[in-house]
Amino acid sequence: MSDLILISGGRLMDPGQGLDGVRDILVGKGRVLWIGHGPPPQEPEKVLQGRGLVVSPGFVDLHCHLREPGQEEKETMASGTLAACRGGFTTVCAMPNTRPPVDSPPLVEFLKDKASREGLVRVLPVGALTRGRAGKELVEMEAMARAGAVAFSDDGHPTGSRIMRQALEFSRYLGLPVMDHCEDPEIAQEGQVNEGVVSLRLGLRGMPSQAEEAAVARDVAVAGLTGGHVHIHHVSSQGSLEHIRRGKEKGVKVTCEATPHHLTLTEDSLLAPIPYDTNLKVNPPLRSEQERKALAQALREGLIDAVATDHAPHSLVDKLVEFSRAGPGMSNLETALGSLMALVHRGELDLLTLVARLTVGPARILGKELGSLKVGWPADVVIFDPDREWTVDPQALASRGKNTPLAGEKLKGKVMATLVGGKAAYLDPSLKLEVPESRKAKI
Amino acid sequence: MTWHHHHVLDLDDFSREEIEAVLETASAMKEVLTRPVPKVHTLRGKRVFSLFYEPSTRTRASFELAAKTLSAEVVGITAQVSSVVKGESLLDTIKTLEALGADAIVLRHPEAGAPYLAARYCRASIVNAGDGAHAHPTQALLDIFSLRQRLGDLEGLKVVIVGDILHSRVARSNIWGLKALGARVVLSGPPTLLPMSFADAYAGVEVEWDLERALEGAGAVIALRLQWERQQDLIPSLEEYVAFYQLNAQRLSRARPGAPILHPGPVNEGVEIDPEVARGPQSLIDEQVTNGVAVRMALLYLLLGGAHE
Numbered sequence: 001m002s003d004l005i006l007i008s009g010g011r012l013m014d015p016g017q018g019l020d021g022v023r024d025i026l027v028g029k030g031r032v033l034w035i036g037h038g039p040p041p042q043e044p045e046k047v048l049q050g051r052g053l054v055v056s057p058g059f060v061d062l063h064c065h066l067r068e069p070g071q072e073e074k075e076t077m078a079s080g081t082l083a084a085c086r087g088g089f090t091t092v093c094a095m096p097n098t099r100p101p102v103d104s105p106p107l108v109e110f111l112k113d114k115a116s117r118e119g120l121v122r123v124l125p126v127g128a129l130t131r132g133r134a135g136k137e138l139v140e141m142e143a144m145a146r147a148g149a150v151a152f153s154d155d156g157h158p159t160g161s162r163i164m165r166q167a168l169e170f171s172r173y174l175g176l177p178v179m180d181h182c183e184d185p186e187i188a189q190e191g192q193v194n195e196g197v198v199s200l201r202l203g204l205r206g207m208p209s210q211a212e213e214a215a216v217a218r219d220v221a222v223a224g225l226t227g228g229h230v231h232i233h234h235v236s237s238q239g240s241l242e243h244i245r246r247g248k249e250k251g252v253k254v255t256c257e258a259t260p261h262h263l264t265l266t267e268d269s270l271l272a273p274i275p276y277d278t279n280l281k282v283n284p285p286l287r288s289e290q291e292r293k294a295l296a297q298a299l300r301e302g303l304i305d306a307v308a309t310d311h312a313p314h315s316l317v318d319k320l321v322e323f324s325r326a327g328p329g330m331s332n333l334e335t336a337l338g339s340l341m342a343l344v345h346r347g348e349l350d351l352l353t354l355v356a357r358l359t360v361g362p363a364r365i366l367g368k369e370l371g372s373l374k375v376g377w378p379a380d381v382v383i384f385d386p387d388r389e390w391t392v393d394p395q396a397l398a399s400r401g402k403n404t405p406l407a408g409e410k411l412k413g414k415v416m417a418t419l420v421g422g423k424a425a426y427l428d429p430s431l432k433l434e435v436p437e438s439r440k441a442k443i
Numbered sequence: 444m445t446w447h448h449h450h451v452l453d454l455d456d457f458s459r460e461e462i463e464a465v466l467e468t469a470s471a472m473k474e475v476l477t478r479p480v481p482k483v484h485t486l487r488g489k490r491v492f493s494l495f496y497e498p499s500t501r502t503r504a505s506f507e508l509a510a511k512t513l514s515a516e517v518v519g520i521t522a523q524v525s526s527v528v529k530g531e532s533l534l535d536t537i538k539t540l541e542a543l544g545a546d547a548i549v550l551r552h553p554e555a556g557a558p559y560l561a562a563r564y565c566r567a568s569i570v571n572a573g574d575g576a577h578a579h580p581t582q583a584l585l586d587i588f589s590l591r592q593r594l595g596d597l598e599g600l601k602v603v604i605v606g607d608i609l610h611s612r613v614a615r616s617n618i619w620g621l622k623a624l625g626a627r628v629v630l631s632g633p634p635t636l637l638p639m640s641f642a643d644a645y646a647g648v649e650v651e652w653d654l655e656r657a658l659e660g661a662g663a664v665i666a667l668r669l670q671w672e673r674q675q676d677l678i679p680s681l682e683e684y685v686a687f688y689q690l691n692a693q694r695l696s697r698a699r700p701g702a703p704i705l706h707p708g709p710v711n712e713g714v715e716i717d718p719e720v721a722r723g724p725q726s727l728i729d730e731q732v733t734n735g736v737a738v739r740m741a742l743l744y745l746l747l748g749g750a751h752e
Contacts, residue, residue, distance in 0.1 A: 196640055196643070196644075197640060197643050197644040198644075200609075200638065200640060200641055200644040201455075201615075201644050201645075202555055202556065202577060203555040203556075203574070203575050203576035203577030203578065203612060203615060204555050204556070204575075204576075204577075274559075274563070275556065275559045276555070276556030276559045276560065278560075317532070320532070320534055320560075320564075321532060321533065321534075321560070322533060322552070322554035322556060322557045322560060323554065323555065323556045323560075324554050324555070324575075325554065
């Protein structure tokens with residue numbers, strides 16, 4: 001049984017119901033019970049002082065690698081969901097590129113079971129799109145959907161045209177998105193970094209943004225053909241955005257996400273201060289400042305529906321190697337808000353829009369009652385201080401993946417508390433759940 | 444003398460003065476090499492490891508001879524890049540050599556950036572002897588030394604680098620070094636081996652796909668080895684490459700009379716260069732080999748002896 005908790009005096013930002021202002025929220029029995037000013041309808045057992053802080057729906061991450069089963073040296077259900085709590089995420093979609101891949105109903109069940117026992121946030125399983133993620137045969141989509149898969153993706157691998165067409169036919173029927181890691185392999189040629197000035201200088205194989213754009217164009221076309229819902233993972237280029245915009249304008253069911261790193265970092269950081277820093281190796285690669293700006297603008301406009309972390313934890317040995325041998329990805333859950341707040345602090349994005357892309361945006365793609373604090377909905381809440389500075393220390397991360405390029409960076413914006421289903425899953429040491437004075441008197 | 448490097452990874456962080464310092468020291472070393480007993484005691488007691496993850500004859504022999512001429516202890520290691528994840532990693536090997544008392548590690552590696560990884564986690568001086576398609580600073584320094592010995596000042600000199608620029612570490616390091624000394628660098632090769640964006644990647648560098656136009660008025664030419672076995676997908680045929688990009692006497696006639704010809708070796712005679720040109724009076728190819736030892740002596744001296752004692 002969860003306590004009746006009152007979060008009082010905070011600035012409630014809930015773009016899902018158009019709220020932005022000081023409000024109190026009462027939660028209990030895992031749900032939002034009341035939002036308003038003044039005395040709550042029921043007396044709270046605990047009070048969380050939100051004055052000076054932002055209170056918003058818990059963040060929803062469409063794209064996260066929890067690594068279980070099979071790669072527990074990189075992350076576990078427990079460590080990954082603790083990292084999610086600390087980052088303000090109350091729901092994460094777990095990508096299926098595990099060992100074995102989540103490509104059958106029993107594996108979806110396994111993940112749900114694991115999450116219910118060890119997870120600290122809601123974990124929604126994304127099913128693989130093809131058996132063994134081999135790109136050859138479609139998984140049993142309907143059976144997996146019934147088992148609880150919320151979407152399908154062969155993330156990490158591009159999807160072939162035949163599979164995409166079949167999958168999107170089922171997508172229309174099942175009402176679930178098919179997510180694609182867009183990369184035309186013949187154009188990409190196993191590029192290690194963005195193709196251009198930086199790849200030439202470093203002598204690394206380049207992967208041009210056109211490799212992504214070609215695949216996005218194909219996906220939009222096939223989604224239009226089938227009426228299925230295609231969701232583009234980690235969009236990284238302006239050209240891709242143009243295809244997505246045209247698709248949306250024509251009424252094609254296409255949505256997309258962008259990562260904190262593509263929104264805040266560029267390929268130039270590969271040259272200095274640490275040349276060939278393997279913590280900057282991601283797929284798709286970091287692009288130019290021009291592309292980054294286009295992404296930030298598209299996020300503002302809503303052409304990009306959601307920020308998704310692509311949290312990709314790796315062990316030290318995966319990254320302490322030559323650049324081309326290093327695993328791609330960053331440990332992102334705990335630094336996402338802090339790095340994205342830089343966009344707000346320097347005026348590239350307003351705070352309410354950022355919150356929308358972390359909450360209602362991704363929730364709509366999933367079609368679930370998440371990402372907004374409507375009365376009766378799950379009491380998944382994040383409380384953050386948009387101005388609090390902190391320094392990233394990889395060793396202090398809850399995630400097993402210490403692979404962040406932000407070590408030693410000062411970020412401005414910090415999660416102070418996270419409630420999942422009305423229970424405090426994370427509290428900054430400076431915050432306390434207090435017993436209200438009136439109640440103390442009674443006891 | 445201007446010198447602040449603990450490692451030599453590439454020439455992108457070398458100032459003109461630092462390159463001059465290397466060239467000046469190399470001249471003195473070249474004199475040592477002409478003595479009846481070419482040996483000095485400068486680096487006695489220093490340990491130099493050569494760690495090669497790629498086959499090499501000349502670079503490796505050149506480094507080891509350079510170190511021995513300076514009386515350093517030299518240990519050569521041929522290593523394999525393990526395809527097995529659990530194999531001994533580059534860093535394990537580097538740490539082992541450090542524990543064995545390495546003062547300098549000369550590293551050749553097939554992956555771009557490997558020396559940067561080594562340098563970040565190792566106290567010994569790392570000397571890059573070629574990393575993937577990225578850099579080969581000692582080759583560039585010996586090319587520049589050879590040009591300086593023949594031509595003097597390089598300010599304003601048009602230097603054409605021709606061949607597979609995309610995969611060439613020699614070209615990349617030469618671009619930095621030649622630019623630092625004020626030379627005008629023109630790159631030439633077929634479009635699949637020479638993306639136009641090289642001109643954006645290196646300010647002031649020109650890209651000219653037509654070799655004959657590139658050679659017009661050139662003061663020096665560096666021909667690169669074509670690694671046909673690696674580039675089969677990128678050029679239609681060897682014959683086509685030879686027909687349009689081979690350095691021959693007729694094409695060379697467009698360059699300034701006597702313009703020196705360089706090649707990092709080993710030469711594919713009859714492919715990237717006509718044998719007559721390779722062995723002709725304008726060729727510096729043999730001198731490059733001798734100069735390579737002097738330049739590598741200079742670097743080892745500057746890293747391990749000069750500035751510290």
